[in-house]
Amino acid sequence: MAHVPIQRHLLDNGLRVILSPDPRAPLVAVNLWYDVGSKHEKPGKTGFAHLFEHMMFQGSANVEKGQHFSLVQAAGGTLNASTWLDRTNYFETLPGHELELALWLESDRMASLLPAMTQEKLDNQRDVVKNERRWSVDNQPYGDWDERIQALTYPEGHPYHHSTIGSMEDLTAASLHDVGEFFATYYAPNNAVLTVAGDFTPDDALRMIERYFGPIPANDELPPPPDMTVDPILGTPVRELVRDTVPLPRIYLAHRIPPFGTDAFDALDVAADVLGAGRASRLYASLVREQRVAQDASVFAFPIVGGAAMFAVWVTARPGVAPEKLEAATIAEIDRLASDGPTEADLERVNNLHAAHAAGTLERISERADRLSMYTCLFDDPERINTEVSRWQAVDAGRVRDALSASMRPENRVTLTYVPAKEAAA
Amino acid sequence: MTSLRPPASAPREYRFPEFAHHRLDNGMGVWLVPLPERELVSIHLLTDAGAATETEAQAGVASLTAKLLVTGTQRLDAGAFAETTERLGIEVGSESSWDSARAGFTALGSKLEDGLALLAEMVRTPRLDAGEFDRLRGERLNDILQSRADPGRLADESFLREVFAADEPYGRLSGGSPETIEALAVDDVRAFHAANYAPDAADLVIAGAIDADGALAAVERHLGSWTGTAPGHRHFRPAQRGGRRVVLVDRPGSVQSELRVGHLGIDRHDPRYFPAFVMAALLGGVFGSRLNLRLREELGYTYGARCSFDPRRAVGPFTATAAVQTEVTVDAIRELLGQLERMRTDPPDEAELATVRDYLVGVFPLRFETTGGIAGAIEPLAVYDLPSDWWQNYRHNLESVGTDDVHRAALELVRPDEALVLLTGDADRLRGELEAAELGPVEVIPAP
Numbered sequence A: 001m002a003h004v005p006i007q008r009h010l011l012d013n014g015l016r017v018i019l020s021p022d023p024r025a026p027l028v029a030v031n032l033w034y035d036v037g038s039k040h041e042k043p044g045k046t047g048f049a050h051l052f053e054h055m056m057f058q059g060s061a062n063v064e065k066g067q068h069f070s071l072v073q074a075a076g077g078t079l080n081a082s083t084w085l086d087r088t089n090y091f092e093t094l095p096g097h098e099l100e101l102a103l104w105l106e107s108d109r110m111a112s113l114l115p116a117m118t119q120e121k122l123d124n125q126r127d128v129v130k131n132e133r134r135w136s137v138d139n140q141p142y143g144d145w146d147e148r149i150q151a152l153t154y155p156e157g158h159p160y161h162h163s164t165i166g167s168m169e170d171l172t173a174a175s176l177h178d179v180g181e182f183f184a185t186y187y188a189p190n191n192a193v194l195t196v197a198g199d200f201t202p203d204d205a206l207r208m209i210e211r212y213f214g215p216i217p218a219n220d221e222l223p224p225p226p227d228m229t230v231d232p233i234l235g236t237p238v239r240e241l242v243r244d245t246v247p248l249p250r251i252y253l254a255h256r257i258p259p260f261g262t263d264a265f266d267a268l269d270v271a272a273d274v275l276g277a278g279r280a281s282r283l284y285a286s287l288v289r290e291q292r293v294a295q296d297a298s299v300f301a302f303p304i305v306g307g308a309a310m311f312a313v314w315v316t317a318r319p320g321v322a323p324e325k326l327e328a329a330t331i332a333e334i335d336r337l338a339s340d341g342p343t344e345a346d347l348e349r350v351n352n353l354h355a356a357h358a359a360g361t362l363e364r365i366s367e368r369a370d371r372l373s374m375y376t377c378l379f380d381d382p383e384r385i386n387t388e389v390s391r392w393q394a395v396d397a398g399r400v401r402d403a404l405s406a407s408m409r410p411e412n413r414v415t416l417t418y419v420p421a422k423e424a425a426a
Numbered sequence B: 001m002t003s004l005r006p007p008a009s010a011p012r013e014y015r016f017p018e019f020a021h022h023r024l025d026n027g028m029g030v031w032l033v034p035l036p037e038r039e040l041v042s043i044h045l046l047t048d049a050g051a052a053t054e055t056e057a058q059a060g061v062a063s064l065t066a067k068l069l070v071t072g073t074q075r076l077d078a079g080a081f082a083e084t085t086e087r088l089g090i091e092v093g094s095e096s097s098w099d100s101a102r103a104g105f106t107a108l109g110s111k112l113e114d115g116l117a118l119l120a121e122m123v124r125t126p127r128l129d130a131g132e133f134d135r136l137r138g139e140r141l142n143d144i145l146q147s148r149a150d151p152g153r154l155a156d157e158s159f160l161r162e163v164f165a166a167d168e169p170y171g172r173l174s175g176g177s178p179e180t181i182e183a184l185a186v187d188d189v190r191a192f193h194a195a196n197y198a199p200d201a202a203d204l205v206i207a208g209a210i211d212a213d214g215a216l217a218a219v220e221r222h223l224g225s226w227t228g229t230a231p232g233h234r235h236f237r238p239a240q241r242g243g244r245r246v247v248l249v250d251r252p253g254s255v256q257s258e259l260r261v262g263h264l265g266i267d268r269h270d271p272r273y274f275p276a277f278v279m280a281a282l283l284g285g286v287f288g289s290r291l292n293l294r295l296r297e298e299l300g301y302t303y304g305a306r307c308s309f310d311p312r313r314a315v316g317p318f319t320a321t322a323a324v325q326t327e328v329t330v331d332a333i334r335e336l337l338g339q340l341e342r343m344r345t346d347p348p349d350e351a352e353l354a355t356v357r358d359y360l361v362g363v364f365p366l367r368f369e370t371t372g373g374i375a376g377a378i379e380p381l382a383v384y385d386l387p388s389d390w391w392q393n394y395r396h397n398l399e400s401v402g403t404d405d406v407h408r409a410a411l412e413l414v415r416p417d418e419a420l421v422l423l424t425g426d427a428d429r430l431r432g433e434l435e436a437a438e439l440g441p442v443e444v445i446p447a448p
Helices: A048-053 A066-073 A097-114 A119-138 A145-154 A168-173 A178-186 A202-213 A263-276 A280-291 A323-340 A344-363 A365-377 A382-392 A397-407 B061-069 B078-087 B107-124 B130-149 B151-163 B180-183 B186-196 B213-221 B273-284 B290-298 B328-347 B350-362 B371-383 B390-399 B402-415 B427-436
Strands: A009-012 A016-021 A027-034 A077-081 A087-095 A192-198 A239-242 A250-257 A294-302 A309-317 A412-421 B020-023 B029-034 B041-048 B093-096 B101-108 B200-206 B243-249 B255-265 B302-309 B316-324 B420-425 B442-446
Touching: A009 A202, A016 A066, A016 A202, A016 A365, A027 A066, A027 A097, A027 A365, A027 B093, A027 B371, A048 A077, A048 A087, A048 A119, A048 A168, A048 A178, A066 A077, A066 B107, A066 B350, A087 A097, A087 A365, A097 A192, A097 A294, A097 B186, A119 A168, A119 B255, A119 B290, A119 B302, A119 B316, A145 A250, A145 A309, A145 A412, A145 B151, A192 A202, A192 A365, A239 A250, A239 A294, A239 B328, A250 A263, A250 A323, A250 A397, A250 B420, A263 A280, A263 A294, A263 A309, A263 A323, A263 A344, A263 A382, A263 A397, A280 A323, A280 B078, A280 B130, A294 A323, A294 B130, A323 A397, A323 A412, A323 B093, A344 A365, A344 A382, A344 B041, A344 B078, A344 B101, A365 B255, A365 B316, A397 B020, A412 B273, B029 B371, B041 B371, B061 B093, B061 B130, B061 B180, B061 B186, B078 B107, B101 B107, B101 B371, B101 B427, B107 B200, B107 B302, B130 B151, B130 B186, B151 B255, B151 B316, B151 B420, B186 B302, B200 B213, B200 B371, B273 B290, B273 B328, B273 B350, B273 B390, B290 B302, B290 B316, B290 B328, B302 B350, B316 B328, B328 B420, B350 B402, B350 B427, B420 B427, B427 B442
Parallel strands: A016 A192, A239 A412, B029 B200, B243 B420, B243 B442
Antiparallel strands: A009 A016, A027 A087, A027 A192, A077 A087, A250 A309, A250 A412, A294 A309, B020 B029, B041 B101, B041 B200, B093 B101, B255 B316, B255 B420, B302 B316
16 A cells, blocks of 8 residues: 655644645645534534534635635635534645645635624525435435434434434524534634645645634634443344335344444454445345345444444345345344354455555545544544554454454344335335 | 635646557457556446447346346356455446446556456356346346435436437436336347457456556457457437426425426537537536526525536437425426526626636546546547547637637527426425416326
8 A cells, every 4th residue: 555645733723734745646635624523513403513514615704605616616626525423524626736725715714704604694505404404314215214323323312313414493493693603612723634635845835824724713612522421332122113105125223333443443344344345245145146135235334433333234125025034134144244253255355345445545635635634633643544454454353253242232233124105015 | 805815826737648549459449548656457348238239129138238247257156256356356347328338447456467357257258147137137127116216316217208209219217127127038138248248349448557568468368369249339319309398207295306407418429519518517517507506505495406418429318407395396497497598698708607617627637536537538539439639639628618609509509498397296286386387288297
């Protein structure tokens, strides 16, 4: 694996800066992680971190509504942002000679968003976000699965109990006052990581960063992180049955697991690929190809850092296959891996797939910048980008077996089953 | 307000990578793009075996053949083939569109020889097993079932069926419809493969960590002895079904309406390709496009509105797309049609055009950041026989598009009066309103 170069700097106001030069293409990526996500939302304010992310594109003291997009795009750049449980990220990729434009735009909204805020803009983006929710959740078959699975896996009041998109009621209730308070609390340099990757001169970049971000005051009263404490396992099996307008039954299984960043999480990440990555994976080979009980099978270990992360498996039944039968067949494969552990062939397969995938991810400077921001924001350790593959390769059969045995237990399992409302459709 | 925008420094020159085009004695084209600084290599084998080579009675056979390729070779069964490739870190993909079939993968450069050997074995001597055929045919039928429950995919499929004249091949998905897929047998796939997968109908693209001479020798070793000829694709002259009308696909309980508004567009060789491309970007191809600014950033009716041409060997559709909340459906349709009309009556000034054109020109190097992106860029050269200096001239061709060209493209290629307005939504809530709106004759049809 190519080594990713890393330079760390810390501004006086607490902004953590990561520089990773790579002159291969005349492109530069600017990426900001703010250490705020939906887990920071207060009761009655679900969905607000994401709605706030939309407001960050509505202009700031020196930038008009829509201008953030139009300036970056006219410069030949792409840009976007996203919000998840732990964080919010903002990113631009531009021709290298436009680095300063991206830094200015990001600094202007970090320094001075509020003068540009109006009720009209909030109402507009509230409507947009509600339509995002309708599109991705409410009007979509199985669309509310993650909302349901989070609510079942984490107890009421836990910061992961609710989904990032939030509820319609809470979105309706969001106010300009909330925007101001959220901005003042979380959008401060000492709550952010700024990464620049690609074709630039580090000294020049650092000078620009000092100029644009240096004057922004820190928030000396950052709130303590939310209490993420949760029992490592559920303690009792949890089940939910949903009758919906879906053509085929689908089963989601979720388990609490140790958080992203732990050795056990790495082992479970490997286990997820042994079970679910590629056509030689255990679930595809057994459920889809050999037994032909499933239409598809997916496995994902959620890389989240608070209290407990989540290991999710989902399988769609082929027509005529009873959900109970598919559930039993799925769990049998998970249990088999948990008791016997992966073979050497399993590990060789997932390690080589992972190495190719990691190289593919790092081909894009935007992805490289995002990972550097992620490892710095979550673990204060950008070097993790260079040990990712070796951490994976260090996972042996015993660690996979131990980690699965500890977490894939019936008393630690949420089973969410969708069945067609019209039985005839099945 | 823009006075604070920092100035750009001097741009660094960028060129599309140099590549070489060879032809083997058996007729197969070989395109090599050596990128010595990369770790990865992308290999795409393109064959003139897309849906345009199948008959309508066998619609779907091209897609099933492409998908069945990855289920093993005469030497390795489905499980062994998956195991062998994935242990090398290679995930082989195989799929088809209207104009070609593509099999390939991206892997570490050190796997070039092994990967190429397996890809050649897969395409030349596939297993085409009856049991695996039954499984994939079943999965394809299930996927269609699932897609019709998804409002966006239901709208896409319905729009094609309604916008093209009856019996036009393009009026269906390239993967076929349940009726024709159910009638297919494994022997149909075997015959399709035997007839259409041949070196004189194939092009191999390799981009990434390769040495050009070594790669060409490896291609000769694994594909040089491949023999055979293929008949090639059918030729279409698609026709539209009719003038302005409204078709509502009933989807009870929908909280949004998925809109698809449009008509026939251009083919891949249309001389108006660049003006059409720039015009569509300005109307609905970027965040700051007219459609998105109006429907999203001003009205909040949708998470996003966009439009695009889908140029193929023959004329494909032009479609404007948005998912809008049910309550504002009729007004959203009016607004969307209004922006199409405005494209004709209110051409962009130089400043509006520059924003979009500069984006399309400036984003050029970003499209080729990955080996997969570069291999993909060679594909239209091979499939559509575009000039080999296509990418060398690409930015100049974009920069040459002026406001008059955009206006002419809009007048010729955007025709709201002839547009089909198709939507999926709740007929109980929408039918009366749509009829009263006088947008055109309204037809309500059940979801298939």
